[in-house]
Amino acid sequence: MIEALVQGLGVILQPHYLSFLFGGVILGVMFGAMPAIGALTGVAIVLPFVFDLDLHTAVPLLLGLAAVTSTADTIPAVFFGIPGSAGAQASILDGYPMAQKGEAGRALGAAFTASAIGGLFGVAFLTVSIPVLRSIVLAFGAPEFFMLCMMGVVLIGVLSSGAPIKGIIVGGLGLLIGCIGMSPVTSELRWSFGQIYLWDGIHVIPVALGIFAIVEVVDLLVKGTTIADVPAEGVKGRGVGFRDTLKNWWLVIRCSALGAFVGFLPGLGATFSQWLVYGHAVQSSKNRENFGKGDVRGVIAPDAATNATMAGAVVPTIAFGIPGNATLALLLSAFLVAGVVPGPEMLTTNLDLTVIMIWSIAIANILAAGICFCLVNQLARISLVPIHRLASIVLVFVLIGSIQVTHSWGDVVVLISFSILGWFMKRFGWPRPPLLIGLILSRLSEKYLWISIGAYGASWLYRPLTIVIFVLVVAVVVLFVRIRPGRHGEGGAK
């Protein structure tokens, strides 16, 4: 493992790979600083353009982008009280009051430092997990992997909104849409309705761009004006924030560990981990009266956790093929297009790729913290660019991205169709990530199911691990269907 890590470092430090990683970090910082864009939409926009690259080049770019949006998304949270992504909501509680008190620089300095340390801690968690995971993953067969795919879709379905049933329905729909086209088993055409375009199935890229990118751009256009409404004041005191983080090192470590662990559990993620650690920071503090009024620990805790969560989420993605979050689901689709199937191979024959992922996240976190430290004022101004200026460029990128897949107008039809569906889903509070994850896991699930039935007949259902995973899936569904409506109201907002 150590040998692989050293070799991987040598590869990633080559100018070619490093430049792609740097490009990804720059994009990630920009997307993070723009509220409503975030990692998911950012990766969806960039992904079509990297399909022609080899995976060793594409992975640093995509992970560089995905890993650092949670560093930059604190900028609008602190300056404007607007989370750059869903994972920066808790940072507002103390970051925004600090900015109002003239301590924006201190808040951001603390946040960037905590993000970098959290990200590195997550990487350490990922690295340590690999030797342990290797033996676990090798004990899994096709039936277990099939059940894990189902578990991934169901978990993300039930956890991604206050409406677990709707999440499962959307996940199921994604799995069915993934079955469109030529069957991977017999090559029979399914649901192609005589359209040649549908023979190859519906590709994830126009779907992702439709349900996320177009919907978000349209919503920003509806809002008009700029992303943020108030001008950002200049920042001073970043050094004080840096020292604050180092002073609270034990809090940073605890929150990073919690964040990495939450990331490991598919479906949870940065939004959950930030609130978990915020609560932990409040509970474990002796003097808690300043929380919510501008306590720097209220910024340090969530920022350390969100970056660690991203690294932790890579673990189930590479080991079991279950994306830890929707952004990694897109990364997984890039793997599948390149013919790399997550699972045991990622820890054996494709270990070099896994190591590149580890180094990409580690270096990206350090680079992002440095860039944010230096360019915080300039980055904050992105939120003040009139939306029509950004939209004219983003829309062109989205359209080009969608037709990159098959170079056919059919992609544009898919893009429009899923934009409409995505807009209604967002409007009515139906979660969109399960659709994407279902679509991505569909072919893999069908392959595992076919192998399971072919190799074991009906007895695949009686394998101990399969039963354990099945019971876990059912338990999670029952727990969330029964408990969550009582707390949040299935039919209404919290």
Next chain:
Amino acid sequence: MKFRGEWVLYLFLLALLVVMLARVPDFNYSDRWLPSIIGIPTILLLLWGFGRDIIKSRHQQNKQGEVRQQILDITADTSIPIRALIPRVTNASMWVLGLILAVWLVGFPAGAPLFALLYIKIAGHEDWKISLALTALVALIVAGLFDQALNMMWPPSLLERWLGF
């Protein structure tokens, strides 16, 4: 019982699933496995959820535009009243469709900058200087980066087909 906009989404998904599942018996035996295992529970859950939603709406009037807090997703901004929202969404969607129409008619290298110019000038009310600068940027991205540098393959536009390219 008041009709809720969300029911349109329920009905659309129901219709889609019914159409899909109706074709499953025609598939080969092994090709039916996953669509059946997933499709049947999904449609049952949809019916159950829809039924529950209808029954609930009899007992409680949900506020207009009420939306659940999303966890992995971005929550919709419901601060804009629906009457103001619909024309704005229609307007924004028309511009998106305008971009698609432009590239379908004249191709990407010409259609994308044309859209950018019209959109920034008309919808953005920008002056000519900024409009032309941003149009040039879009032209540079499409024609320079994607067309020339990356040799991107564009689907044939209507104009190209008429001219026999």
